[in-house]
Amino acid sequence: MLSRTGYFFKALVMLLCPVAGVLFFVTTQLMYTLFFRTKADLTDVIFGKEKVVASRKADEENERNRVPIEEALAVADKESLRALVMDVVKGDVKKSLATISLALNSEDTETSHYAASVLRDALNDFRQESQELYNALHRGDDRAPEYACMMIEYMNEVLSQEVFPEIEQRSYVEMMEEACTWLYHSEEHRYRLHCEYIEWICTLLLRLKEYGRMETWCSRCMEIYPEELTSYTVQLKLYFSTQNREKFFAVMDRLKQSDIVIDRDTLDLIRVFS
Numbered sequence: 001m002l003s004r005t006g007y008f009f010k011a012l013v014m015l016l017c018p019v020a021g022v023l024f025f026v027t028t029q030l031m032y033t034l035f036f037r038t039k040a041d042l043t044d045v046i047f048g049k050e051k052v053v054a055s056r057k058a059d060e061e062n063e064r065n066r067v068p069i070e071e072a073l074a075v076a077d078k079e080s081l082r083a084l085v086m087d088v089v090k091g092d093v094k095k096s097l098a099t100i101s102l103a104l105n106s107e108d109t110e111t112s113h114y115a116a117s118v119l120r121d122a123l124n125d126f127r128q129e130s131q132e133l134y135n136a137l138h139r140g141d142d143r144a145p146e147y148a149c150m151m152i153e154y155m156n157e158v159l160s161q162e163v164f165p166e167i168e169q170r171s172y173v174e175m176m177e178e179a180c181t182w183l184y185h186s187e188e189h190r191y192r193l194h195c196e197y198i199e200w201i202c203t204l205l206l207r208l209k210e211y212g213r214m215e216t217w218c219s220r221c222m223e224i225y226p227e228e229l230t231s232y233t234v235q236l237k238l239y240f241s242t243q244n245r246e247k248f249f250a251v252m253d254r255l256k257q258s259d260i261v262i263d264r265d266t267l268d269l270i271r272v273f274s
Contacts, residue, residue: 094122094126094157094158095157097119097122097123097158097161097163098161098162098163100115100118100119100122101115101119101163104116104119119163123158123163123164126155126158129154130151130154130155130172130175133147133150133151133154134151134175134178134179137151137179137182144182145183145186145189145192148179148180148182148183148189148192149179149183149192149197151175151176151179152176152179152180152197152200152201155172155175155176155179156176156197156200156204159172159173159176159204160200160203160204162207166208169208170208173201173204173205173208176200176201176204177201177205177213180193180197180198180201180217183197184220190224193224195221195224195225195228195230195231196230198217198220198221198224198225198230198234199221199230199233199234201217202214202217202218202221202234202237202238203237205217206237206238206241209241211238211241211242214234214238215238217234218231218234218235218238221234222235227258227259227260228260229255229260229261229262229263229266232251232254232255232258232260232266233266235247235251236248236251236252236255236266236269239251252270255270256270
């Protein structure tokens with residue numbers, strides 16, 4: 001539908017150019033009718049999700065309006081909290097269990113129920129997978145070393161988030177420690193017991209305040225990896241937590257005298273206590 005300006009323009013053109021103006025408007029109307037007024041052919045357009053390949057790009061405007069889950073809980077921002085939980089669930093749920101567990105405390109029943117459902121399913125999957133790996137390790141076949149490594153890596157990813165009750169957390173840490181012990185006592189496969197694995201089990205034991213067991217692993221770490229920084233940092237964390245000043249400074253002095261390259265965190269620790 002033409003506006004007043006459009007009618008005025010047409011009238012002005014026809015007044016100034018009566019013949020050429022009429023021919024121009026007739027030609028444009030004919031071309032519109034023949035070429036542009038036909039219905040769009042949608043036979044090749046697929047609306048089914050099964051053939052859609054989504055490429056999600058960062059929505060900067062949307063992300064700027066998001067707040068952390070802790071803040072959303074504090075201010076009872078239901079809309080932001082629901083959106084955050086949905087975004088977390090779209091990713092790797094196993095890596096975000098601690099974040100999802102925060103939503104359990106939400107006053108918004110829809111958010112808390114959804115978070116509880118997702119968390120329950122993820123933890124049940126973890127229980128089943130961990131038990132299968134544990135059983136596979138103790139079958140004693142040729143793949144036992146491989147199962148031990150898989151078990152350690154898989155369990156640490158979840159246990160490090162501390163989403164289980166303490167009793168259950170202790171039980172699974174013991175299972176993970178058993179896999180580490182299996183590798184340690186295997187002369188043929190001890191090389192598979194990476195320094196990182198020992199650091200993981202030490203961290204979990206430290207959180208449970210199992211200082212005696214942690215000290216055992218600190219000794220084993222120093223035995224296998226005497227030239228690794230981790231062998232010293234796990235001891236520093238242990239003796240700092242137990243307030244054993246004598247052993248803490250003894251380890252620190254040995255580290256200073258070694259040729260090990262010290263990272264920034266450890267260097268800051270040395271500066272504080274020097």
